[in-house]
Amino acid sequence: MGAQVHGVQKFDKEKRQAIQFSEKAMEEIKEIISHYPDGKQKSAVIPVLHIAQAENNGWLSAEVMDKVAELLKIKSIEVFEVASFYSMFNLKPVGKCVLEVCRTSSCWLCGAEDVVRHIEKKLGIKDGETTKDGMFTLKTVECLGSCGTAPMLQCGASYHENLTIEKVDALIDKYRSEGRSRFYTDKDYQNTL
């Protein structure tokens, strides 16, 4: 459970009316809703929030959550309840690339703390912070199911495993030069299982 309830932005009616999801996103949302029996469209809230988050630079504002409630014909509070429970939903802005480093047992045993300290030093940020240029956020997370290829980090849809300091450096350089945002919903992903 992500204790991220802090930092929720105030609701802004004008901003809310301006929110439009892309056509592609709307299609995907329609497809997701079709997976559930009639009247059970509330079940789609988590997958739809993932799409909404990617449409909104990686975080969920009050207005975006309200839009999701409207699309699913449920109450705004039902969306907020869910968004505030799950750790993959960000309730405040994040960098373009969120580097999520696993810190649980197997990763810790294999040097996760060194990865975290290296990133902190290299980017000049602490766990939970975003670089001034808005490029990177560092976040330590719990076991991501990659314990045999520890240490590891997730960024968007991609898993980066068997990390070494050199690999972390190369990854950060690559991300910086490409400059784009990365989301869980990205269809291009890298993984190294």
Place this chain on the structure above:
Amino acid sequence: MGRKLLLHNQNVPGINTLEVYRTHGGYASVEKALKTMTPDQVTEEVKKSGLRGRGGAGFPTGMKWSFLAKPEGVPRYLVCNADESEPGTFKDRWLMEKIPHALIEGMITSSYALGARLSYIYIRGEYFYVARILENAIKEAYAAGWLGKNILGTDYSLDLSVQVGAGAYICGEETALLESLEGKRGNPRIKPPFPAVAGLWGCPTVVNNVETIAAVVPIVNEGGEAYAKIGVGKSTGTKLISASGHINNPGVYEIELGVPVEEFIFSNEYCGGIRNGKKLKAVVAGGSSVPILPTDLILKTAKGEPRLMTYESLSDGGFQTGTMLGSGGFIVMDEDTSIVKNLYTFARFYHHESCGQCSPCREGTGWMEKILHKILSGKGTLQDVDLLWDIQSKIEGKTICPLGEAAAWPVAAAIRHFRSEFEAYVKNPASIKDVHHYYRLHNLAEA
């Protein structure tokens, strides 16, 4: 070499595609079940196989299936638990990523047995890309007529889809999973009613782990009795073990239940021994929730018999001297490992993941994390060690779901078997100095 029933084709190029999967015998169990067996006959084979749930609790699958209520006119559901968040466990990801059709085939055959016409695979949100792999495989299966209306021309129809979660270990608990699948916070439900009676949207539901469902494929193909011949006693068949930590060959191994623990750790067929020529110190054999055991007790039971990789042998001696097979998350620690610090990573995990509904779990997990942090900061006292023991003993049995126990057991076991290490940290805080980064990634100069 042990027999492999799930991963035997994992290195075949293209096995993730329907075409190659088919040419290697894929979907035969669907054909056999739908064309030659009644749903109850499929359940009967699963009963005969002795298959036990691979999600952690080890409950007999056939029995669970036969508990499913079947009221007239009410839909029934099969939900696959692909939440896999127990630290040390990554076997389901391995299977789904390498051989996605094995799960889909198992879902079809199992759904047929249960009379489900709509089934879901609930997968943890972090595995988003694995969900994509499954979705592609499902699309292929629909296109080839393995899913959808009138499969193989029979009157059996099935729809299957994948739902992603969004980061919450508790959603692996089956009733929390159902809440999440209904689009809510993952708060476990009070049982009874059990999902077999009132599960998804209040309808009868079976929740099974990925590996359990995949195992139904060889059981139907070769018969329950043939499956039951593999293994030892009530631990039948094969099991996927996720091996990690300080070993030479981390990865997922399919073992025949009954392999000696010592062979599993030291043989080159499996873990390949301890890294860097170090000695073994301790093992967490079944995922973070199960008791940690020191070398002597993991290799041999208290009676001096070789410890085997079975449900019974691993739990021989109860919590005094034994542990559990759990989810098969096998975490190995070498002689330099700080047991206290490792425990701290678990305590932090459970505190983070407690859903907060029950006071003993919500408060207890946070309190244990704080005390361990205090000890690791060099400020602990002997009373703190006793306090830890006291807190963990007051969680067990007093919560809605077993997460409370899962948080308490590792603390109890670490103190039971490694109390001297806790005491050494308290008495001589200087000895803690380097536990935070004893394992250096090469090339990192001290900051």
